[in-house]
Amino acid sequence: MISKHFASRRQGFTLVEGVLASGLTLVLIGCLIIVLIQFQRGFSQGEESAVVLNEAGCFLSFLRYDLINAVGPTDSDRTDWKRYLRVTRDKISINTFSDVAGSIQPVEYVFEPSPGGGTILRAQGPNRRVLVDHHIASLTWQLETDVATSPEIASGYRQLWLSVHMSTFGHTKFGGKTKEVPISTKIFPTRLHRQLNTFVNGYDISEPVR
Amino acid sequence: MSNEIRNTTNRAAFSLLEALIAFVVFAMILIPILTILSVGNKGVQMSEEDLAVHHAGIELMEQLLTFPGRFLPVGTLEDAMIADNCRIASECPFRFHLSSIPGIRRKVTITEHQEEGMLPIKSIDVSIRLVATMSKFLNRETHFRTAVIND
Numbered sequence: 063m064i065s066k067h068f069a070s071r072r073q074g075f076t077l078v079e080g081v082l083a084s085g086l087t088l089v090l091i092g093c094l095i096i097v098l099i100q101f102q103r104g105f106s107q108g109e110e111s112a113v114v115l116n117e118a119g120c121f122l123s124f125l126r127y128d129l130i131n132a133v134g135p136t137d138s139d140r141t142d143w144k145r146y147l148r149v150t151r152d153k154i155s156i157n158t159f160s161d162v163a164g165s166i167q168p169v170e171y172v173f174e175p176s177p178g179g180g181t182i183l184r185a186q187g188p189n190r191r192v193l194v195d196h197h198i199a200s201l202t203w204q205l206e207t208d209v210a211t212s213p214e215i216a217s218g219y220r221q222l223w224l225s226v227h228m229s230t231f232g233h234t235k236f237g238g239k240t241k242e243v244p245i246s247t248k249i250f251p252t253r254l255h256r257q258l259n260t261f262v263n264g265y266d267i268s269e270p271v272r
Numbered sequence: 273m274s275n276e277i278r279n280t281t282n283r284a285a286f287s288l289l290e291a292l293i294a295f296v297v298f299a300m301i302l303i304p305i306l307t308i309l310s311v312g313n314k315g316v317q318m319s320e321e322d323l324a325v326h327h328a329g330i331e332l333m334e335q336l337l338t339f340p341g342r343f344l345p346v347g348t349l350e351d352a353m354i355a356d357n358c359r360i361a362s363e364c365p366f367r368f369h370l371s372s373i374p375g376i377r378r379k380v381t382i383t384e385h386q387e388e389g390m391l392p393i394k395s396i397d398v399s400i401r402l403v404a405t406m407s408k409f410l411n412r413e414t415h416f417r418t419a420v421i422n423d
Contacts, residue, residue: 101309111316119323126330212365221338223369243320246371247327250334 103236110232111240114197118230118245121182121193128169129224129251131158134258143220146254149205154224160186173201179231199229199242206248219259224249321402321412328373329400329416332380336396339366341422344394349380377401384422392422 075083134146135157148155152173160167170185171193180198184191203226209218225248232240286294332354336344345361356370370378381397398416 097305097309104309104313108313108316112319115316115319115323119326122327126334206369208367208369210365210367215365219339219365221335221366221369223335225371243323245323245327246373248331248335248369248371250331250338252334252337255338 103234103238106234106236107232107238107240110234111243114230114232114240115243117194117197118228118243121184122226122245122247122249124184124193125154125171125224125226126249128156128158129249130253131160132156132251132254133159133166134254143207143222143258144205146258147205147222147224147251149203149224151202154203158186173198173203175201179233194230197230197232199231201226201228203227220255222251222254222258224251322414324373325376325400325402325412325414328371328376328378329398329414331371332368332378332400333396333398333416333418335369336380336398337418337420341394341420344382344396344420344422346382346384346394349382351377351379354378354380375403377403385419393419394422395419 129147132147135142152175154171156169157166158169159165167187172183172185174181174183175198176196179196180194180201181192181196182194182198182201184193203224206223206225208221210221211218225246227244227246229242229244231242234240339360343360343364343366345364349360354368354370356368356372358368360366360368377400379399379401381399383395383397384392385395386392396418399413400416401413
């Protein structure tokens, strides 16, 4: 009786128990693999989104900095304001102060659209640099202007700005795309405003009328 | 014999307490893992919002800097007064030119300072606050500050 009792306690798993345990283990491993794949996809998307945001921020910062340092042509007056910033559908051309000595160099931003994502290049003299690499879904930039008038500035104060509307996206390692991020901003070239609105017809409009 | 049968029955499965402890341990392992998985997405969304806020603030600040300082109205301009193509103030000839960015509130505070023997200056404080429609991570406000000569 005692030996029979011990034998029943040491018999091990039954087939049903073994099959159930294997099934549960497989389900758990399957869940774990799905979670890990999702994590890998999420990580890849996050990584690519960060790269895209970084490139977009870098492009806008370069453009803003160049426009702050932009200088207009010396041989023109304020009626020639279109010569101060030359903007076409795929190119922005400006002259900027490039060093403390006051040297002036032309700078160009070129947009190359592509079905797989557009690219933006910045060229300054012989140097060309890709700022956004195949991550532009859509991009428009246009030069806009307004003239403010008041009794104090009867000749008018011209404002110029560049409106930029862009949408960026990234390519993931799994062949997908990241969410499109729209970015809109207006960039005001401060130095150009001063140049454009100072000493109009020999009269400094930046000074109040006495 | 009856004792043996009862003992065997008692050892046949998990007790409720054992099952509950197993669930709690499993949950304690899963919660940090799921939290780690969602941190990356939060970071990306916050970066998107920060980029939008940064450019909204700089855009507003830059255009205020293009005007002669004397035209800048002293006081506080709330979001309702800061709209595209609206005059900056009733007596000011300049208008705002702003991009449409959903989910943000703009505010501009301009104060005038005059110290003896110094040129009068105006300090500008631009603040951009994220609101519920855009951000899940609220109570974030970014300030941009500068000063201009009141010329």
